[in-house]
Amino acid sequence: MTIKKYDEDVSLLENKRVNGKYFKLAFQSANLSRNVQPGQFLQIRINDGNDPYLRRPFSYYRITGKRIEILYEVLGRGTEILSQKKKGDVLKVMGPLGNAFAENLGKKKRILIAGGVGVPPLVFLAEKYPTEYLLIGTKSKAELMPKPELKKVRAKILCSTEDGSYGTKGRVTLLLEKILMDQHPGEFFIQTCGPKKMMEAVIAIAAKYGIEGEVSWDESMACGVGACLGCMVKTRSGLKRACADGPVFKFEDLEL
Amino acid sequence: MTIKKYDEDVSLLENKRVNGKYFKLAFQSANLSRNVQPGQFLQIRINDGNDPYLRRPFSYYRITGKRIEILYEVLGRGTEILSQKKKGDVLKVMGPLGNAFAENLGKKKRILIAGGVGVPPLVFLAEKYPTEYLLIGTKSKAELMPKPELKKVRAKILCSTEDGSYGTKGRVTLLLEKILMDQHPGEFFIQTCGPKKMMEAVIAIAAKYGIEGEVSWDESMACGVGACLGCMVKTRSGLKRACADGPVFKFEDLEL
Amino acid sequence: MKVDLTTRVKNLVLKNPITVASGTFGTTDEYAGYVDSKKLGAIITKTITVKPRAGNPMPRICETSAGMLNAIGLQNKGLEDFIEHKIPYFKKLGVPLIVSIAGESAEEFGELAKTFDGMKDVVKALEINLSCPNVETGGVNFMKKQERILDVAKAVRDQTDLLAFAKISPELGDVLEIAGKVIGQGIDGISLINTLRGMAVDPCTRSSRIAKDFGGLSGPAIKPVALRYVYQVKKEFRVPVIASGGISNAHDALEFLIVGADLLAIGTANFVEPQATLRILKGIEEFCRKERIWHLEDLRGSYRPAGEKGEGYNR
Amino acid sequence: MKVDLTTRVKNLVLKNPITVASGTFGTTDEYAGYVDSKKLGAIITKTITVKPRAGNPMPRICETSAGMLNAIGLQNKGLEDFIEHKIPYFKKLGVPLIVSIAGESAEEFGELAKTFDGMKDVVKALEINLSCPNVETGGVNFMKKQERILDVAKAVRDQTDLLAFAKISPELGDVLEIAGKVIGQGIDGISLINTLRGMAVDPCTRSSRIAKDFGGLSGPAIKPVALRYVYQVKKEFRVPVIASGGISNAHDALEFLIVGADLLAIGTANFVEPQATLRILKGIEEFCRKERIWHLEDLRGSYRPAGEKGEGYNR
Numbered sequence A, B: 001m002t003i004k005k006y007d008e009d010v011s012l013l014e015n016k017r018v019n020g021k022y023f024k025l026a027f028q029s030a031n032l033s034r035n036v037q038p039g040q041f042l043q044i045r046i047n048d049g050n051d052p053y054l055r056r057p058f059s060y061y062r063i064t065g066k067r068i069e070i071l072y073e074v075l076g077r078g079t080e081i082l083s084q085k086k087k088g089d090v091l092k093v094m095g096p097l098g099n100a101f102a103e104n105l106g107k108k109k110r111i112l113i114a115g116g117v118g119v120p121p122l123v124f125l126a127e128k129y130p131t132e133y134l135l136i137g138t139k140s141k142a143e144l145m146p147k148p149e150l151k152k153v154r155a156k157i158l159c160s161t162e163d164g165s166y167g168t169k170g171r172v173t174l175l176l177e178k179i180l181m182d183q184h185p186g187e188f189f190i191q192t193c194g195p196k197k198m199m200e201a202v203i204a205i206a207a208k209y210g211i212e213g214e215v216s217w218d219e220s221m222a223c224g225v226g227a228c229l230g231c232m233v234k235t236r237s238g239l240k241r242a243c244a245d246g247p248v249f250k251f252e253d254l255e256l
Numbered sequence C, D: 001m002k003v004d005l006t007t008r009v010k011n012l013v014l015k016n017p018i019t020v021a022s023g024t025f026g027t028t029d030e031y032a033g034y035v036d037s038k039k040l041g042a043i044i045t046k047t048i049t050v051k052p053r054a055g056n057p058m059p060r061i062c063e064t065s066a067g068m069l070n071a072i073g074l075q076n077k078g079l080e081d082f083i084e085h086k087i088p089y090f091k092k093l094g095v096p097l098i099v100s101i102a103g104e105s106a107e108e109f110g111e112l113a114k115t116f117d118g119m120k121d122v123v124k125a126l127e128i129n130l131s132c133p134n135v136e137t138g139g140v141n142f143m144k145k146q147e148r149i150l151d152v153a154k155a156v157r158d159q160t161d162l163l164a165f166a167k168i169s170p171e172l173g174d175v176l177e178i179a180g181k182v183i184g185q186g187i188d189g190i191s192l193i194n195t196l197r198g199m200a201v202d203p204c205t206r207s208s209r210i211a212k213d214f215g216g217l218s219g220p221a222i223k224p225v226a227l228r229y230v231y232q233v234k235k236e237f238r239v240p241v242i243a244s245g246g247i248s249n250a251h252d253a254l255e256f257l258i259v260g261a262d263l264l265a266i267g268t269a270n271f272v273e274p275q276a277t278l279r280i281l282k283g284i285e286e287f288c289r290k291e292r293i294w295h296l297e298d299l300r301g302s303y304r305p306a307g308e309k310g311e312g313y314n315r
């Protein structure tokens, strides 16, 4: 059975800088917002024409009724151009794409570790499902999520900055290790998304403490639908496509 | 001696549709407006990046102090994108480029024949220098210049439409021939710009009546400064560059 | 009035000229949520090899100006998996299937050809991938040598009377020479162009932006080069041609039709616009209607060579 | 701290690696109103032929995706005019001049080389244009044949000890093979790539958008292909290389430097941004400063081949 997918022209409701790091973009779409789960993503065509050419993948950040929000960081040409779009500008958006983070963790407590462009899907997750901890790592205070963006999150939010300008000084994995050392690691289930080095460190820590978890492994993508084989992830059951078989994978399945 | 040329970022003061055919765009620049004469043009970079890639040439349409106006027709991708620019958007503009129409015609009376994208420079000329006739040809009434745009022209303005929906029915060259037949052809000096077929017909009529004239021969351009040799015009004194040696040529110099 | 888009390639009759370029439309139903694949004239599969191939390490793709580089490395699950899991899907779909094949030796090409010869209810043609520029190890790159190309052509021809297209990349050498030679071996048509070999460097890391030094360049960037080769091959040999190389919209597609292309394989454009194929099909139809062309055949190959236009300077 | 951009090409010392690609910077002072040409490392002239050439009919250019096609056809006023009217300009300008030459026979190439050999106060090197893909008539296209290329290389080498670069287009055949052969004839370095042959059709008129069937494709579209050839030639032969092909910004320029290019010839980008050359120069300097590279030589050729990066899938 073929699941109907959508590729729609949406008109921007807003697109503005929220802090030193992120921009937030919002639009409305019934089809693109229906039954969406945290971890899924959209493929956005930033411009008609060839510059930039391929679409860019962005996680769902928040859904309120039909309103969809994306939180993004300007990292290159595509996101630079995206950040210049104005209210009323039209974008073509495909979705919903990919799988999602586990919602129901049974008796386990959810602990989320987020960095960089991995923050949006995990905030979405923390807003939607019971969460014990949301750990966020940034370079400095300037890149922290602004308070209003986190106000619906009921988890304990801990931050680390590499330069110590806010929260704990150092990597976000320090926060994780501290929690695991102080409490019963076996009670937790980790979900993480962020820079590869961070995710690898989180997976290593999980292995050390024997904890299960999931990672949203974001590879560069061309098609976003499993057609080009450009975004492979090596797993115990062979090569998988981050876009179609992921982006969420169990720690134990990955072969790093 | 090297004449200093300018390549400036300008911010749009306006960019709007004036009728079924033309858009009008305006910006301010001291350097780009200084000592400009009708017939000269600008090279506009429509987007940063590669799409579209080359600049597009546009004639000066009107200069008021430092305010520069361009009148343009949406003909392809570049002008389509240009037409979507909004007030405040920034464009890169090179100029002033090319030579100009003769201002001083001695005892001769100026008769201008314009069509399509050749209208703007001739309206500029008619506003600036004494002109007897301004003949404009269009397909139908919908593409006529709106009255307010012509209010500063003190010449007799005659229009022809191919479908007869306004003015004389038929080609604009009919109007020209009528004037030349009714009056003393020897008193006139023709200046023309528009589709190639129209310009060729005008030149043929001029030859028939033994009248002198000038044509702004608009070739597709890449560099606009005489460097690429992409815009050649065959003249009695050899190949000339429309952008740097023209765009204005004397009828008698052209070898069609 | 309806425009007749029927496209005949020797004895194969297709309802229209639109197909998908190998490796750009998934393995079966990846695009099924977006396009009704039943409306395509034909489907070309991702290249199939005898044994499964893991392909290249990551990253495999990066964007370039109006295009992309890929170094997928012919990842596929191999012939057996294809027959067991993919053929049934295409059988049910009912769209004429063109299977792209690559071997590490002429024998393997022969084996693949023989296998598909036995599936003529589903498989209507073969595309012999002579040119994947990303496979740099061992076997497949032996293709560089022209004699080997001929061995492959012969091996395929010996094993099947299925319609066979040789897919050529300019990277292989003189395209016209190679085309002539494989046609001489009884190959029915030519598919071109495959990607051009290209490179992209990250100045900060001083290394390639993909995990290989080189990748295959595709997308609008290569369209002028593709168009020229399609024209040259068609003009020289008058055999069926499958065109690919940056076809992204109806305008591009019309250009290829006008220089004589029989099939139009939409490639990278699928990634950008999943509905590219059918949008292009619609655009071709609209153009024909506007120009009052009721049979696509009347447009195909209607190119007027430059000499005929008159050579005046000032027009 | 100042970054030392000095670029040494055998015994020629240039203040920086930035030059302009033949045919894209006018014949003398067309860009003088926009850029201070004195700041360029070198200037490469439009190709000079012995006799004046009128070039091709109009239209000669059209835009394509991230690039353009041109069929200028080597229009130039010939050797005599060049010596009389252009050499004095360049003499006064004082920027090292690289004269691009093309002949209709090996003898003509030799004649050109001999003439410029006598002007070493102004002319510091020759670029032998082996590859203009737009000249389709008679003489110049004899180049297709490789032996003729060697005759040309020899003819030039026999007539001058000026630094000589052979400019090669992939259209000529196997680039590495040709490069190897001309180097074998004593040619000092290679300039590449010239444009790729391409085509663009206007569907409404069913004819080429330029007055020839084919034109040369230049601009960002061809950059990945150019980068790959520069890398391959540099790696194989370690001779001086002048790189051109879509260099439009500092990022592009850095890519070419990292794979080993000696000179960076800015081409089509001049048309889009008359100040492209000096902006790129500034960008290279800024990058070096940021990366604490004080001698450009430390960056040049610093490419780390793909194998060395580790081949894990998931990174």
Ligand SMILES: Cc1cc2nc3c(=O)[nH]c(=O)nc-3n(C[C@H](O)[C@H](O)[C@H](O)COP(=O)(O)OP(=O)(O)OC[C@H]3O[C@@H](n4cnc5c(N)ncnc54)[C@H](O)[C@@H]3O)c2cc1C
Binding pocket: A041, A052, A056, A057, A058, A059, A060, A070, A071, A072, A073, A074, A075, A076, A077, A078, A079, A080, A117, A118, A120, A121, A217, A218, A219, A220, A221, A247
């Ligand atoms: C499933 C998925 C979900 C994503 N969700 C978000 C999101 O919610 N918010 C957000 O800001 N970004 C997200 N990203 C990353 C986003 O797609 C890239 O930042 C974007 O494509 C960069 O485009 P660009 O043209 O600006 O940069 P490019 O010029 O393409 O690249 C600029 C820089 O970004 C890096 N980059 C490219 N792709 C990725 C990637 N996939 N992940 C991380 N870095 C990358 C490049 O290595 C390079 O350093 C997601 C990516 C994936 C695969």
Ligand SMILES: Cc1cc2nc3c(=O)[nH]c(=O)nc-3n(C[C@H](O)[C@H](O)[C@H](O)COP(=O)(O)OP(=O)(O)OC[C@H]3O[C@@H](n4cnc5c(N)ncnc54)[C@H](O)[C@@H]3O)c2cc1C
Binding pocket: B041, B052, B056, B057, B058, B059, B060, B070, B071, B072, B073, B074, B075, B076, B077, B078, B079, B080, B117, B118, B120, B121, B217, B218, B219, B220, B221, B247
């Ligand atoms: C010196 C000069 C002055 C000009 N002044 C004006 C002006 O004041 N107002 C205005 O609207 N246009 C003017 N033009 C024409 C304008 O430059 C083109 O219409 C524009 O470049 C088309 O760009 P595009 O990307 O929209 O279309 P493209 O896709 O490049 O072309 C679309 C259509 O426009 C036609 N076209 C392209 N170049 C020209 C040209 N030079 N002349 C006529 N048709 C062309 C093409 O043949 C094609 O049919 C001028 C051109 C020149 C050379």
Ligand SMILES: Cc1cc2nc3c(=O)[nH]c(=O)nc-3n(C[C@H](O)[C@H](O)[C@H](O)COP(=O)(O)O)c2cc1C
Binding pocket: A228, A229, A230, C021, C022, C023, C024, C046, C047, C070, C072, C074, C100, C129, C132, C167, C193, C194, C195, C217, C218, C219, C220, C222, C244, C245, C246, C247, C265, C266, C267, C268, C269
């Ligand atoms: C991601 C990707 C994978 C490809 N895989 C194959 C392949 O397996 N076999 C093949 O013959 N061509 C393959 N190609 C080449 C395409 O079929 C096509 O010939 C080429 O990309 C040019 O067309 P385009 O510019 O429209 O994409 C691939 C191209 C891309 C971009």
Ligand SMILES: Cc1cc2nc3c(=O)[nH]c(=O)nc-3n(C[C@H](O)[C@H](O)[C@H](O)COP(=O)(O)O)c2cc1C
Binding pocket: B228, B229, B230, D021, D022, D023, D024, D046, D047, D070, D072, D074, D100, D129, D132, D167, D193, D194, D195, D217, D218, D219, D220, D222, D244, D245, D246, D247, D265, D266, D267, D268, D269
């Ligand atoms: C309009 C134009 C004219 C050119 N004329 C010449 C020429 O006379 N001789 C030559 O060797 N190359 C010529 N070239 C090729 C360029 O020198 C350069 O090698 C090529 O355009 C690729 O670089 P680019 O993409 O940066 O333009 C010309 C290119 C263009 C666009």
Ligand code: FES
Binding pocket: A220, A221, A222, A223, A224, A225, A226, A227, A228, A229, A230, A231, A232, A241, A242, A243, A244
């Ligand atoms: S992005 Fe194409 S398969 Fe994942």
Ligand code: FES
Binding pocket: B220, B221, B222, B223, B224, B225, B226, B227, B228, B229, B230, B231, B232, B241, B242, B243, B244
């Ligand atoms: S546009 Fe380049 S010479 Fe005229």
